[in-house]
Amino acid sequence: MTVYITYSRVIGVLFLCLSCCYLYFGHQIPLDFWSEGEVFNARSMPYLIGISGIFVAIALILVPTHPTTTNVHQQWRELKQLSWLPTMGFALIIALYGLSLEYLGFIFCSSLFLFCSSAILGERRWLLMVVLSVSIVSAFALMIGWLGIYLAPGDLWMGWLDV
Amino acid sequence: MFEGIIVGLSTVLTIQNLLLVFAGCLAGTLIGMLPGLGPISAIALMIPITYALDPASGMILLAGVYYGAIFGGSTSSILINAPGVAGTVATAFDGYPMAKQGKAGKALTIAAYASFAGGTLAAVFLVLLAPFLAELSLGFRSADYFMLMVLGLSLVSAFAAEGEHLKALLMTILGLMLATVGTDLTAGVQRFTFGRMDLIDGISFLLLAMGTFALAEAFMMVLKPNDDAHSRLPTTNLGLDREEVKEIAPVVGRSSVLGFLVGVLPGAGATIASFLAYGMERGIASSADKAKFGKGSLKGLAAPESANNAACTGSFVPLLTLGIPGSGTTAILLGSLIAYGIQPGPRLYIDQPEIFWSVIVSMYFGNMILLFLNLPLIPYIAKLLTIPRTFLIPLIGFFSLTGVYLVSFNPFDLQLMLYIAVCAVILRLLTFPMAPVLLGFILGGMLEDNLRRAITLSDGDASFLWERPTTLCLLILTVIALLSPLLRKIVKSVLSVLNDKRNVSRL
Numbered sequence: 001m002t003v004y005i006t007y008s009r010v011i012g013v014l015f016l017c018l019s020c021c022y023l024y025f026g027h028q029i030p031l032d033f034w035s036e037g038e039v040f041n042a043r044s045m046p047y048l049i050g051i052s053g054i055f056v057a058i059a060l061i062l063v064p065t066h067p068t069t070t071n072v073h074q075q076w077r078e079l080k081q082l083s084w085l086p087t088m089g090f091a092l093i094i095a096l097y098g099l100s101l102e103y104l105g106f107i108f109c110s111s112l113f114l115f116c117s118s119a120i121l122g123e124r125r126w127l128l129m130v131v132l133s134v135s136i137v138s139a140f141a142l143m144i145g146w147l148g149i150y151l152a153p154g155d156l157w158m159g160w161l162d163v
Numbered sequence: 164m165f166e167g168i169i170v171g172l173s174t175v176l177t178i179q180n181l182l183l184v185f186a187g188c189l190a191g192t193l194i195g196m197l198p199g200l201g202p203i204s205a206i207a208l209m210i211p212i213t214y215a216l217d218p219a220s221g222m223i224l225l226a227g228v229y230y231g232a233i234f235g236g237s238t239s240s241i242l243i244n245a246p247g248v249a250g251t252v253a254t255a256f257d258g259y260p261m262a263k264q265g266k267a268g269k270a271l272t273i274a275a276y277a278s279f280a281g282g283t284l285a286a287v288f289l290v291l292l293a294p295f296l297a298e299l300s301l302g303f304r305s306a307d308y309f310m311l312m313v314l315g316l317s318l319v320s321a322f323a324a325e326g327e328h329l330k331a332l333l334m335t336i337l338g339l340m341l342a343t344v345g346t347d348l349t350a351g352v353q354r355f356t357f358g359r360m361d362l363i364d365g366i367s368f369l370l371l372a373m374g375t376f377a378l379a380e381a382f383m384m385v386l387k388p389n390d391d392a393h394s395r396l397p398t399t400n401l402g403l404d405r406e407e408v409k410e411i412a413p414v415v416g417r418s419s420v421l422g423f424l425v426g427v428l429p430g431a432g433a434t435i436a437s438f439l440a441y442g443m444e445r446g447i448a449s450s451a452d453k454a455k456f457g458k459g460s461l462k463g464l465a466a467p468e469s470a471n472n473a474a475c476t477g478s479f480v481p482l483l484t485l486g487i488p489g490s491g492t493t494a495i496l497l498g499s500l501i502a503y504g505i506q507p508g509p510r511l512y513i514d515q516p517e518i519f520w521s522v523i524v525s526m527y528f529g530n531m532i533l534l535f536l537n538l539p540l541i542p543y544i545a546k547l548l549t550i551p552r553t554f555l556i557p558l559i560g561f562f563s564l565t566g567v568y569l570v571s572f573n574p575f576d577l578q579l580m581l582y583i584a585v586c587a588v589i590l591r592l593l594t595f596p597m598a599p600v601l602l603g604f605i606l607g608g609m610l611e612d613n614l615r616r617a618i619t620l621s622d623g624d625a626s627f628l629w630e631r632p633t634t635l636c637l638l639i640l641t642v643i644a645l646l647s648p649l650l651r652k653i654v655k656s657v658l659s660v661l662n663d664k665r666n667v668s669r670l
Contacts, residue, residue, distance in 0.1 A: 007593045008330065015333055022340055022355075029347075029354050039623035042347040042354060045611045049343065053336045060329045079592060082386040090385050091585060094378075094560060098577030101568065110561060117557030121385065132554060140565070148208070149569060 007075060012060035019053030026050055089120040105154020110137040168290070171520030174219050175528055183216070183224040184525055188533045191231020196239050197566065201248035202232035202475075202492045210499050218503040219518050223525040225496055230282060230529045233433070233475055234537065237274045237468060242267060242547050243559050245377035245566075249368055249605050250433030250471040253441045255376060256598060257456065257463030264459050267545040272403060273461060274468045275537045277415050281469030282530035284419040285426070285476035289523055292480075303428055305616035306627040310637035311428075312610040315435050316603065317644040328648045331599045334590070338603020339610075341366055349615065361575040370567050370576055371604055374583030375597045377563040381556050382588045388552070411465040414444055422470030426477020433471040433478075434605050440470030446647070476526055483507055483519055 026046030035041040097113045104112070114133035123129055141151060152158075174180065187209070194205040205228050213221030236251040241258035254274065261270035316335055344355045345365025356362040403411075418440035425436035444466040445456045456463045475492075482493045484507075500507050511519050550558070567576050587597055621627040629635045643650075 011590070011593060011595065012333075015337075018340075019336075025355055030352050031350070035350050038619075040615045040618045042350040042352050045614070046343055046354065049336060049339045053333075053340065056329060056332050056336055060333060063329060075593075082592075083388055084386070087382055087385045087588075090382065090556075090560070091581060094564065094581050095578065097564065098574050098581065101574050101577070110565070113564075114557045114561055117560060118553050121553040121556055123551075123553035136558070136561075144569065 009061050012057050016054060016057035016061070019050050019057055022046065022053065023050035086120055086122075090117060093117055093120065102152070103155045105157055106151045107137050107141050108154065108157075110140075167516055167520040168524065170516050171522075171524030174517050174521035175223065175524045180220055180223050180521075180525070181528065181532075183220055184227045184529050185532050185536070187224045187227020187229075188231040188529060188536055191228035191233075192235040192238075192533070192537065193231075194228075195232035195235020195248070197235075197562070201236060202229050203495060205229075205232040206492060206495050206499075210495070210502075213499060214502075218500070218505055218515075219521040221499065221503065222496070222518060222522045225499060226522055226525050227529045227532070229475060229492060229496075230278075230472070230526075230533055233472060234275070234278050234533055237278065237471075238271065238544060241270045241274060241464075242544070243377060243555075243562075244380040245559065245563060246372050249372070249601075250437055250474070251467075252372060252376075252434070252598065252601050252605075253437040253467035254464065254471070256441065256467075257458070257460045259380075260457065260459035261464065262545075266459065268541055269403070270464060271541045271545060272538070273411065273464050275534055275541070276403070277411070277418075277465040277468035278472040279530050279534040280415045281419045281422060281472035282476055282533075283527060284416070284469075285423040285473035286523060286526040286530070288420075288423050288473075289476055289480060289526070303633070304631065305613045305620070306631060306634045307637065308428075309610065309613040309617050310628070310634050310641065311435070312606045312613060314637050314641045314644065315438055315606050316610070317641045327594065327596075330595050334595055334597065334599040335603040338600040338605075339607045341371065341600070342604045342607025343611075359575075361573060361579075366579070366604075367567070367570060367576070368601075368605065369570055370580050371583060372601060373563040373567050374580040375587040375600055377559055378580060378584035379587035379591060379597070381559040381563070382584060383591065384552060384556050384559075386588070386592075407461055411461050414462045414465045415469045418444065418466040418470040419473040422473030423477040425470070426474030427480045433474040436470040436474035436477075437467035438602055440466040442644075446644075472530075479522065479526075483511060483522065 023046070026043055026049075029043045029046065031041055031043065093113060093116050097109060101109045103109075111133040114136065115129050118129050118133070144151060175184070190209065191202070191205050194208065195201065206225050209225060209228050213224055216224065233248070233250060236246065236248045237254045237258070240246040240251040240255040241262055244255050244259040246252040246255050258270045258274065261267065340355075342365075344362055346353055346356075346363055353363060421440050421443060422433075422436040425439060426432060441463060444462050445453055448456065448462060452460065452462065478493045482497060497507060505511070505515060505518060547555075564577055564580070567580055568574070570576075587600075591597060617627045618625075621630075627634065628638055
């Protein structure tokens with residue numbers, strides 16, 4: 001019998017490691033004197049989940065996989081054909097959005113996010129991009145304000161105001 | 164009872180109260196469409212307005228907002244795969260594939276009709292069965308709840324493709340693991356926070372739902388630029404033909420009954436109801452129909468939609484008859500009733516029948532108004548999908564990120580959401596289903612609470628699993644649900660062997 005290395009099995013191995021780590025950190029959960037003697041304490045559920053995770057991961061590694069998932073070469077070819085570069089660019093913009101939101105402020109940062117994301121996805125109508133980004137974010141911010149939710153203007157602008 | 168209905172009708176059928184139902188449904192729908200703002204936020208935002216009204220009118224407005232928000236949540240689930248509330252997660256399973264096939268209008272129409280039917284049928288059950296069911300729901304113990312949650316988790320097989328049940332099970336366990344992150348409220352200790360303050364409150368449902376569904380979907384659209392081209396098709400065909408109505412009518416009936424009964428149980432609510440209804444319909448479907456689930460099945464859309472609306476109505480049973488809020492939303496409704504100086508409970512429909520019956524009667528009118536309000540809007544709502552992808556994808560990203568940020572105002576959540584979305588994309592590319600992660604996450608906390616209670620009451624003895632008939636029945640159902648893929652395989656192989664033998668004997 002041929003044993004294939006499939007992506008499912010690789011995920012199974014990774015999940016086995018994750019479950020072991022989960023059990024280890026579950027065992028590190030601090031318990032007070034009284035909790036240690038209880039039939040069900042803060043560690044009990046993590047133990048149950050961790051052990052179940054180990055069993056299922058081992059089963060995923062050992063059980064013969066479905067014929068459609070065994071062709072690792074075909075899967076690899078399919079994965080290579082995907083548009084990875086714009087996706088990574090989009091992910092980078094989201095990461096930068098998260099990092100700069102409080103500094104640049106909601107309206108400016110969100111408008112910039114919409115503009116840059118559209119540009120990365122291939123949009124080149126610059127004026128339309130600027131108008132849409134700013135108007136959508138401003139309308140949204142107005143509505144949020146109307147609902148009584150406060151959005152801070154951003155550290156950058158607050159600094160300027162202080163000066 | 165008839166006297167009560169007449170009292171309710173006379174209260175609701177005033178121009179002011181009918182306008183309030185309309186305004187509530189409209190506001191709820193619009194707020195519910197925004198990721199991050201579900202029925203709880205919608206009702207909370209409306210409470211200050213109700214102070215200017217009398218109690219009956221105030222409750223009528225809030226009930227309208229509740230239904231509207233649930234329907235609004237379904238709209239974002241169907242159109243952009245962004246379930247803003249847990250109750251509409253199951254709607255996305257078949258609603259979004261329908262939208263991708265250019266049937267967004269039809270999907271929204273089915274959602275509107277199924278919600279209407281579910282809500283209306285449940286309102287009838289509420290009138291007829293409220294006092295009886297309230298007593299019954301109190302008999303549900305923690306062991307029963309625990310087994311109900313396990314049964315809900317065992318339905319993961321409903322989300323797995325043929326032969327890939329282990330992947331679904333693995334994803335459920337991942338969801339359960341994520342649910343344990345944060346502070347254990349019973350012991351007051353931190354679990355899996357690694358000393359980070361940002362994780363003390365755990366991971367929010369919205370963050371996980373937006374990460375695994377909406378943001379991951381935006382990434383998938385960027386990764387496969389040609390894959391979503393068909394969703395730009397015109398959405399002209401909104402109506403349902405006779406065959407389609409025949410197909411979904413029994414599903415709506417069954418799911419409404421199930422949804423209502425689950426909604427009556429305090430703590431269960433619309434989420435479990437929608438998952439159970441989806442799993443039940445897939446379980447009883449023929450193998451041809453079963454293959455359509457997850458790929459745009461009408462039954463797969465109608466079942467959770469009618470169940471979640473029926474459950475919303477069902478959750479009013481413990482609230483109005485016992486004064487026990489069955490969900491977060493009904494807890495806010497309870498708070499607003501108490502603010503009026505009204506104590507819901509067994510004496511509510513004796514002492515203040517106009518409030519009890521006007522809320523129930525307003526449910527009929529609320530559902531009707533919701534239907535008439537939304538049907539004409541569907542072609543315009545569905546047009547959202549015709550926005551060019553260079554603008555649509557950033558917008559999905561923006562609304563998902565903002566929805567999460569507006570709840571916590573913590574930029575760390577945006578980073579965490581990005582990591583979760585990246586992991587979800589990788590797992591989705593390797594055909595791991597994402598729905599079980601959410602199911603495990605939603606049920607994880609309730610599962611632990613009820614297991615803790617049951618096991619403490621039985622002093623560590625596992626006999627609580629089979630001592631009570633309700634628990635035993637649920638246990639048997641769970642075992643059947645877990646073993647059904649294996650049993651199906653065995654039955655198939657036995658049948659094929661028998662067929663082969665028959666063919667040989669014929670030759």
